[in-house]
Amino acid sequence: MAEPSPPPPAFFQERLDALVGSPMGSGTPNVAPDPVNQPMIRHWAAAFEDGNPAYVDAEFAESSRFGGIVAPPLMLQTWTMATPMITGIKERGGAPLPSNDRGPLSVFDEAGFVGTLASNSEFEIHRYLRLGETVSARTVIESISAEKTTRIGVGHFVTWVTTYAVDAGPDEAGEVVGIQRFRILKFKPGSAA
Numbered sequence: 001m002a003e004p005s006p007p008p009p010a011f012f013q014e015r016l017d018a019l020v021g022s023p024m025g026s027g028t029p030n031v032a033p034d035p036v037n038q039p040m041i042r043h044w045a046a047a048f049e050d051g052n053p054a055y056v057d058a059e060f061a062e063s064s065r066f067g068g069i070v071a072p073p074l075m076l077q078t079w080t081m082a083t084p085m086i087t088g089i090k091e092r093g094g095a096p097l098p099s100n101d102r103g104p105l106s107v108f109d110e111a112g113f114v115g116t117l118a119s120n121s122e123f124e125i126h127r128y129l130r131l132g133e134t135v136s137a138r139t140v141i142e143s144i145s146a147e148k149t150t151r152i153g154v155g156h157f158v159t160w161v162t163t164y165a166v167d168a169g170p171d172e173a174g175e176v177v178g179i180q181r182f183r184i185l186k187f188k189p190g191s192a193a
Helices: 010-019 038-047 058-063 073-080 106-110
Strands: 115-125 135-144 148-150 153-166 175-187
Touching (some): 010 106, 073 135
Antiparallel strands (some): 115 175, 135 153, 153 175
C-alpha cells in the first residue's frame, strides 16, 4: 500500500489560490477563424445524426420560431477551437498547437501533478447562434479544490469557465451567448492508495 502523501506546503496552496481568476492562454479573447456557417453546421448535424431541420433546412427554419437557420447549441465550443497542427501533436501531449507559454497550470506539473483527467463539462446556453455571427471566447480559472485523494491518485480539481460572446470588438465583451464550465483533475500518477 502506498504511503499517504505529506500535506502540501502552505506556499503551494497560496500559489493555487492566486491562480483563481487568472486567464487561460493569452488573456485576450479567442476569436473564431470563421463566422457561423452552414457547411460546419451540416457536418455537425450529420456527425451526431441530429435531424433537427432548423439546422439544415432553410425553408423550415424561416417558418420556425428562429426565423432562419441556427447552429446546434452545443456546437458553441466548436467555433473557437484552434485548427490543429497534426505534425508533432503526440510530442505536445495532444496540444493542438505548439506554444512557448506554459500557462497557469504549469504550477501543477512543477509540483508533480503531471497527470490530467477530464472530469466533466457543463454548458449554459443563452441563445442559439445564427449564420454569419462571429464568436469569441474568454477563459479564466474559476476554482481549484483542496488536495483530494482519488482512486487514480492524489490531486486537485481545476475548473475553468469560458464565456462565449458575439459581436465583440478587441476590447469589448459582446453579447454573451453561452457559458461553459470544464473541470479536470490534475493528479500525481502512482499516488493512489
